[in-house]
Amino acid sequence: MSGRSDDHPDRNEIRTKIMGLGERAGHKSYFPQLQERIRELEEHKAYLEAKSAELSRMLEELDGARRRAEESERRFRDLAELLPQPVFETDLGGRVTFANRIAFEMFGYAPEDIERGLDCLDTLVPEDRDRARSHLESTLNGEDLGGQQYTALCTDGGTFPCIVYVTAIREESGVLGVRGIVVDIGEQVQLREQKDLIEAQYHQAQKMEAIGRLAGGVAHDFNNLLCPILGYSDMLLGGFSADDARRKPLEAIHSAGLKARDVVRQLLAFSRKQTLEVKVVDLNRVIAAFEPLLRRMVREDVAIRLSLSPVIANIRADVGQIEQVIMN
Template sequence: MKDNLARLAPTIEREVHEAENRRARQRAEGELRESEERYRLLFENNPHPMWVYDLETLRFLAVNEAAVRHYGYSREEFLTMTIKDIRPPEDVPALLENITRIGEELDKAGVWRHRKKDGGVIDVEITSHTLVFAGRRAEVVLANDVTERKMLEEQLRQSQKMEAVGQLAGGVAHDFNNLLTAITGYSDLAIRRLKAEDPLRHHIEEIKKAGERAAALTRQLLAFSRKQVLQPKVLDLNAVVSEMEKMLRRLIGEDVEFRTALASDLGSIKADPGQIEQVLLNLCVNARDAMPGGGNLTVETSNVYLDEEYASHHVGVESGAYVMLAVSDTGYGMDEETQSRIFEPFFTTKEMGKGTGLGLSTVYGIVRQSGGNVWVYSEVGRGTTFKVYLPRVDEGVREYRRSDSPEDAARGTETILLAEDDEMVRRLAREVLEMYGYRVLEAPNGGAALLLCERHAGAIDLLVTDAIMPEMSGRELSERLSHLRPDMKVLFMSGYADTAAVQQGVLDEWANFIQKPFTPDALTRKVREILDAPPAAK
């Protein structure tokens, strides 16, 4: 009995030990199952695409449902593919080079281009980790599609670049406009005093022509930099297109078929009529030049609503109701690199001497300053469409007519207070006004103009002032003088006024304005127009 009990003790002990081992094994197996279940849940239910691939063969070993949905391949298709199959062919060498470095560090990350089943290329941010899967050395990858983010970042960079270039362009144009006012103004005065047969007259006429060409360039620079002073009116865009149609048909030539598709119930916009004409003209000229062998040019208008989703995909766009102007051609189109630079000033794909590179940058500036947006859609070999979106307004439209040719300048005898900080421009304006019979009180700044006004005993009929001067702006000067002389009218002049000044207060919507550089005739016509207008026109 004792011997049997002695033999039984080790057996019991062994059975207890084996039972404990079985329980431990069962616990481990349970924990493993739970771990695998957690892994499957994390892997399968992750909203981002995930996969595991063999580091030796590069074949997919497992993919989650998000990868199937995002890339368009079935799970079965994935498992017959390698990771090279979801990369554009030109990116495969860089992929293989990167794989050779896997294992040097535990976690890897970066942004790569992937190709979906439909051929679309996306940008994905990759995070990966090396592990052992089914006995194979493998890599588990999480992919986050950042295509939209990269697009918005690029739009923001482009917007910031355009803003910086615009600031530079606007400053240069402002300084040049003061110089050009003197060049074109004095050359005009000299031409008037020379007989037709005088040999000097031709030379001075050439100087004036060069000044006028330079002035046209600075106007385009100011348009791009959004530093023009606009005189917005409520407009029917269809009327603008219809008024310009005959001129546009002549401009584009007989080998281009001109078509219009104008919405019958088009909403109104509030913009400067002359600037909207410039936008339409520049876009049509650009379309014509893209079709040297002929083609179709279509001008279209419509009402559109840009929703929050659209605005979120386009930097600087606010959701809301817009009127769209589209100009389409069937020309040679543009590649992506050209499209990314198309609105930059002086960028052109035309031959030397056949374009300034300011046409589309002018469009961009005018549209942005008018509160709108412009986007380009182009395919190489198929053509291009420019879409301009301008905010829709509910105000009534006045009858639209293109500006008639100016009449000869009128003379006068009224007294004018002239405030201008640039000496050349001030001297020129005084000489011109006095030549036409006006009495001129001259001041180099706002403070001097105030003093002159206080000391002058007689009437002052008109203040002609630079809009932006050091220490005291033209608006501040006019407001302070209005208390002394409430009946005095005001004419602002400037090479530019910055966006905030135009939109928020240096010039009111009703303000009279003349853009530098101006000709003697333009100045005297504007002066006469203001003096002859009833007081309510101020």
């Protein structure tokens, strides 16, 4: 087809025949009506051509928008694959529609699980799912909840603490779902627990140091009281013969004083104020002798059971230091 549409041979022929028909029939009054009809048809044709051109432009714009959206989606996917944390997307029902490589590796799922309709709540321990479902609904309704801490559940049954950040996926048509990132905080939690443990041990050491100072002071004062008891009882025992009936109560006094001196020695060992006295000792005997004092220093709900070796060699050591090790 070439030339202007108004010069189409068929159109000219039709116009000529219509005009000739009107003249032969003597009805020239029809000619203006036909001309008006032709004009309307031509206007309608021009309108359709304009709309066709407009539709073509719209299709081109939509095609460009589609290409830009695909490019944006590709950049997002490429960026998500570079991140060291799991990245995911879900639809309005919470079904996972996208997950990056690290998400599959950490949780143990496969792309086939997404195709089967993996629920994002299945990646959390059961006790966290109701709370997560409420947070998901709030996010879809436009609320910004920030990071939320959960316990993640892997396919092998393993768990790890995490913080999940999510935001709604919005387009011109409305909200399509959520997009989020999962941050594994297992290492931070472990470091915090270690820090808390070290702080607790430090506070306990401070308490033990204070108790040790108190025990040392009490031991010194008690030792000053024992010196005359042991000295005078020993002097009195020297003045009686072995078969003298009066020796028995004196021996009881002296024996009690010796036991009290052992307690003082143990208190000094606990307070670390006793000088080292290295000698040959029987570990079983040292532990058995230290047990009564140890029982008095622990809580009533703590049971102490001795499991001593029947055959053990003697060692050279300071008894006080051994008792200190047992106390620690």
